[in-house]
Amino acid sequence: MRYRRADIVDRAIDALDAHGLAALSMRTLAAELDVRASALYHHFDNKAALLAAVADEILRRGRRATEIVAWEAELRLTCVELRDGMRAHRDGAALVTAVYDAGGVREPQERMADALRRGGAGDDLARVGARTLLRFVLSHVHDDSADFALGLGIVLAGLGTRVP
Amino acid sequence: MRYRRADIVDRAIDALDAHGLAALSMRTLAAELDVRASALYHHFDNKAALLAAVADEILRRGRRATEIVAWEAELRLTCVELRDGMRAHRDGAALVTAVYDAGGVREPQERMADALRRGGAGDDLARVGARTLLRFVLSHVHDDSADFALGLGIVLAGLGTRVP
DNA sequence: ACCTGAACACCGTTCAAGT
DNA sequence: ACCTGAACACCGTTCAAGT
Numbered sequence: 001m002r003y004r005r006a007d008i009v010d011r012a013i014d015a016l017d018a019h020g021l022a023a024l025s026m027r028t029l030a031a032e033l034d035v036r037a038s039a040l041y042h043h044f045d046n047k048a049a050l051l052a053a054v055a056d057e058i059l060r061r062g063r064r065a066t067e068i069v070a071w072e073a074e075l076r077l078t079c080v081e082l083r084d085g086m087r088a089h090r091d092g093a094a095l096v097t098a099v100y101d102a103g104g105v106r107e108p109q110e111r112m113a114d115a116l117r118r119g120g121a122g123d124d125l126a127r128v129g130a131r132t133l134l135r136f137v138l139s140h141v142h143d144d145s146a147d148f149a150l151g152l153g154i155v156l157a158g159l160g161t162r163v164p
Numbered sequence: 165m166r167y168r169r170a171d172i173v174d175r176a177i178d179a180l181d182a183h184g185l186a187a188l189s190m191r192t193l194a195a196e197l198d199v200r201a202s203a204l205y206h207h208f209d210n211k212a213a214l215l216a217a218v219a220d221e222i223l224r225r226g227r228r229a230t231e232i233v234a235w236e237a238e239l240r241l242t243c244v245e246l247r248d249g250m251r252a253h254r255d256g257a258a259l260v261t262a263v264y265d266a267g268g269v270r271e272p273q274e275r276m277a278d279a280l281r282r283g284g285a286g287d288d289l290a291r292v293g294a295r296t297l298l299r300f301v302l303s304h305v306h307d308d309s310a311d312f313a314l315g316l317g318i319v320l321a322g323l324g325t326r327v328p
Numbered sequence: 329a330c331c332t333g334a335a336c337a338c339c340g341t342t343c344a345a346g347t
Numbered sequence: 348a349c350c351t352g353a354a355c356a357c358c359g360t361t362c363a364a365g366t
């Protein structure tokens with residue numbers, strides 16, 4: 001069989017759902033594709049690059065069409081969308097967090113910073129607020145939904161005391 | 165040489181400072197102690213147990229005597245202490261986060277929940293607020309101090325809108 | 329363009345045996 | 348009580364060679 005990058009990413013997401021992140025090695029993924037591990041290096045520089053592509057695809061699939069609403073509602077919706085996207089796959093949060101920590105998946109954070117600026121926040125507040133929200137989501141993915149909503153409300157209320 | 169658990173934990177912290185978490189394998193640590201890797205399994209069940217002991221020791225060393233103060237100041241101090249403890253060692257944050265995610269190092273979170281309850285928060289708010297703060301600290305360890313203080317102020321202000 | 333085969337330099341963990 | 352020696356079943360990555 002001959003594959004393209006997208007085929008490998010698709011299969012990696014399947015493997016993630018089936019066996020989890022700890023079991024997603026270059027060798028096991030290659031075996032699922034009935035190929036040697038070394039073949040994957042034709043498509044990706046290394047494992048980190050492969051995981052980054054997988055994280056991007058997971059978040060892309062989780063994204064819904066977003067209407068322009070009041071900044072707080074938009075931020076809340078973005079956070080819920082992110083959480084849902086990650087929860088749709090086994091170890092999705094662990095994977096996205098690893099890639100985020102390595103400098104990837106910056107788009108959601110920029111989207112939230114834009115929303116804050118549209119709401120009247122200055123550059124520093126928009127930047128720090130967006131990062132705080134993004135990290136809140138990453139670290140609370142596995143809380144139950146009530147706790148997540150309560151914690152998110154706390155952070156948004158804190159932002160509300162500082163956005164005009 | 166014959167060692168005790170504490171000797172191994174001390175050497176692991178030295179190795180962490182010198183070479184980082186990624187380089188801290190059972191084999192490299194054993195080599196620094198001039199011992200085989202298998203000897204470490206006499207002292208710890210597995211690598212996760214060893215890392216948990218290292219994380220506890222890092223946080224214990226980072227803890228300063230805390231006076232009883234107003235709940236917000238106490239929370240702020242606790243967060244700064246945690247951050248300082250982790251920043252004192254290379255990959256300290258990555259290590260403590262890994263252990264926290266595995267269910268370890270619950271004491272700081274309990275301390276913050278107590279502070280919130282003393283401040284008048286209900287059980288749910290104390291629990292979620294403490295977790296939100298703990299995770300804020302874990303995920304902002306490497307921000308510069310101004311950004312950390314600003315973000316922490318946001319979360320504390322949010323709590324302030326809910327604690328009587 | 330995409331893949332194989334073989335190798336290199338590692339891992340965590342187990343366990344009988346030594347002192 | 349603490350450690351060795353040897354093994355088992357893995358890793359990520361490289362690279363010449365094949366089609």
